[in-house]
Amino acid sequence: MRISVIGCGYLGAVHASAMAELGHEVIGIDVDERKIAALAAGRPSFFEPGLPEILASATETGRLRFSTDIADAADAQVHFLAVGTPQTAGSSAADVSYVDAAFAALLPHLAEDAIVVGKSTVPVGTAARLAGRLAEEAPHASLAWNPEFLREGFAVKDTLEPDRLVYGVAEGDRHAASVLDQIYRAALEAGTPRIVTDYATAELVKVAANAFLATKISFINAMSEIADATGADVTALADALGHDARIGRRFLNAGVGFGGGCLPKDIRAFTARAEELGRGEALAFLKEVDAINLRQRQRVVDLAVLALGGSVHRKKIAVLGVTFKPDSDDVRDSPALDVAVLLKGLGADVVATDPEGIENARARHPQLDYTTSSREALHDADLVVLVTEWREYRALDPDATGRLVAGRRIIDGRNVLDPVAWRAAGWDYRGLGRP
Structure with missing residues (x-):
């Protein structure tokens, strides 16, 4: 099928490349000329495993091309809206101005x-509003909402x-669902579950899923605070809870918390929307989750000071x-x-390291010292703080690491290291909710 993807940031670049990988003819549209030039040359502007390969393959075959002119998308049968909805400055609400602007231009x-087809995560009610505008200004077209459930890194x-x-579709709109079935035929033939529902439910699925995951993560982190106060082991607690089929073990890893x-x-946007709907009390618990x-x-940080x-x-x-x-x-x-x-x-001489995120971090916080070499970061360190569970950090050898540092002290902010092994190597090991 002929497809356009409006917005070529993280979501849009991945979606456009994947649709071309499935055999569709795709054009990606974005107003950022540098981003479009890089994508057209097969270079995504962010790190995502597997994306450079399918991007290069799709552009080389000609199934995927990019443009800054939305008129170039005119011959597409399906248009995916994949622009961002950042948090509004000074508010918890989502900023849907980019969605509105892309829709108006299209x-x-x-x-x-x-x-x-909407892919962006939007406040519930957005799709119905856009459908109303479509009915007035382009009644020959239709709207569907197809939320994304992407995990960075996967x-x-x-x-x-x-x-x-x-699929969120208007009542009685079988055409939109049928076209989406054609687009996702490979996944459907592989047995992927398919749910066709109304606009509001489709919009709620994504934010409700994220709210549930955030709640589960914050729950186990709250338990880690209780574990610290009582001498319990939050990791063993999570293992025991995880055997309950009603709960499950995934996302029950205590640590420094979620972000992204x-x-x-x-x-935050979900809470703000509930308040706009006069149902703020229903999601008041999400403020405590946050x-x-x-x-x-x-x-x-407190553990670091104590150590x-x-x-x-x-x-x-x-x-x-x-x-x-x-x-990521x-x-x-x-x-x-x-x-x-x-x-x-607090006056520490911080040296931060990361396999992929140094340049993005430096752009936000240039006051920190950075290195791509974990060995350099560890050299003569008085304290080690592990806060992103990259594979290479999880695999650190406590004896070899101990020979690099000035003091064998480590804060395991993700509870991914073996406390017994690190303590046996002479380390002052501290985790969250681990005795």
């Missing part, structure tokens, strides 16, 4: 029977092999990781980067 170029797989497909461009923003999450960052005898001033601290999660270069709302900045603010 309206004059919609062919007969064209379908506009976005290519999640697009090509989704765990579910959700989705979970924090989405739960507060618990942010508190974890200070807990790691160094009450002050980090002029102590060299190696911070392992600046991205919000491994296999995303430092938006990163707990790891926040910890580094807080320690720097």
Whole structure:
């Protein structure tokens, strides 16, 4: 099928490349000329495993091309809206101005029977509003909402092999659902569950999923605070809870908390939208979920101060990781980067390292010292703080690492190291909720 993807940031670049990988003819549209030039040359502007390969393959075959002119999308049958919805400055609400602008720019170029498909995460009610505008200004086209469920680091797989497909369509609109079935035929033939519902439910699926995951993470982090107060082991607690089929073990890993461009923003926007709907009390608990999450960052800093005898001033601290999660270069709302900045603010000589996120971190916080070499960061460090669970940090050998540092002290901000092995090697090991 002929497809356009409006917005070529993280979501749009992955979606456009994956659709071309599936055999569709795709054009990606974005107003950023530098971004478009890089994508056209096969170079994504961010790190995502597997994306450079499918991007290069699709552009070389001619199935994928890019443009800054939205008129070039006029012959597409399906238009995916994949622009960002950042948090509004001074508010928790989502900023949908980019969605509105992309939609308005696309309206004059919609062919007969064209379908506009929303991928962006938007406040519930947005799709119905856009559908009303479409009915007035381009009644020959229709609207569907097809939320994304991408995990950074696994976005290519999640697009090509989704765990579910959700279509939000107008009542009685079988055409839109049929066209989306053609687009996702490979996934459907592989047995991917498919849910066809109304606009509001489709919009809610994404934010509700993120709210649930955020709640689960903050729950186990709250338990880690209780574990610290009682001498319990939060990791053993999570293992025991995880055997309950009603609960499950995934996302029950206590640590420095969640971050990135989705979970924090989405739960805040969801809360703001509930208040606009007069149902703020229904999601009031998400404010505490957010507060618990942010508190974890200070807990790691407090542990660092305690480990160094009450002050980090002029102590060299190696911070392992600046991205919000491994296999990503995303430092938006990163707990790891926040910890580094807080320690720097207390007078520590912070040296931060990360396999992929250094340049993005430097752009936000140039006051920190950075290195891509973990060995350099660890050299003569008085304290090591692991805050992003990259594979290379999880695999650190306690004896070999001990020969690099000035003092064998480590804060395991992700509870991913073996306390017994590190303590046996002479380390003062401290985790969150681990005795």
